Amino acid sequence: MGLYGIVHFMNANSADDHKLPDAIVLRLLDEVAKEPTVSQRALSDRLGIALGLVNAYVKRLRRKGHLKITTLPRNRISYLITPKGFAEKATLTYRYMDISLNYFKSARQIIEHVYASLLADNCRRILLWGDGEMAELCYISTRGLALEIVGVVSHSANGHDFFGKPVISPDMLDGLQFDAVLIASGDDVFNRLAYEFVSDRDKIHSLDSDRMELL
Known part of the structure; x- marks a missing residue:
């Protein structure tokens, strides 16, 4: 789910x-x-x-x-x-x-708010942390915005792609250029890996978890 x-x-x-x-x-x-x-x-x-x-x-x-x-x-x-x-x-x-339709509508609004904040900080190249349904919604929400999804991180990277973007494992970040990492996974254990593999923690952003849990 x-x-x-x-x-x-x-x-x-x-x-x-x-x-x-x-x-x-x-x-x-x-x-x-x-x-x-x-x-x-x-x-x-x-x-x-x-x-x-x-x-x-x-x-x-x-x-x-x-x-x-x-x-x-x-x-x-x-x-x-x-x-x-x-x-x-x-x-x-x-x-x-x-419930699902209302959830996606509210989630889309939260994602758009996060993207507006990233654009205000001149962040253009986004790395998605997660490749599930929420990541898909994050990707779709970039349409019409001056944002680019440069890659997707998954704990089960197996050579597949994500809307044409490369799916990589957390240990494959070296050399990848990005302005921000957006946590788009509901797996708390996997999400904590972002703080281990992303050297600049200020680049890590997440959806408002408290608001997401209330949806």
């Missing part, structure tokens, strides 16, 4: 403590809709949560009337999303899209 705060926002705004985290419920319903006989171990891998949690989610969805479970030969299970479950899935999908 993603971007900094969408999943966190959805989970934090559940109606009550007993409600399942919306993002996980939506993904689980998506998976069983695509593959009704999917195993719980496969769901665990796809959702990135513990096997025991998958079992708990499935049981609670069943109790809520969102899923029906049928036992098949050879100890296999088939999931059927009920009409009530499809209604819940549609509601969560709409909510996710609405």
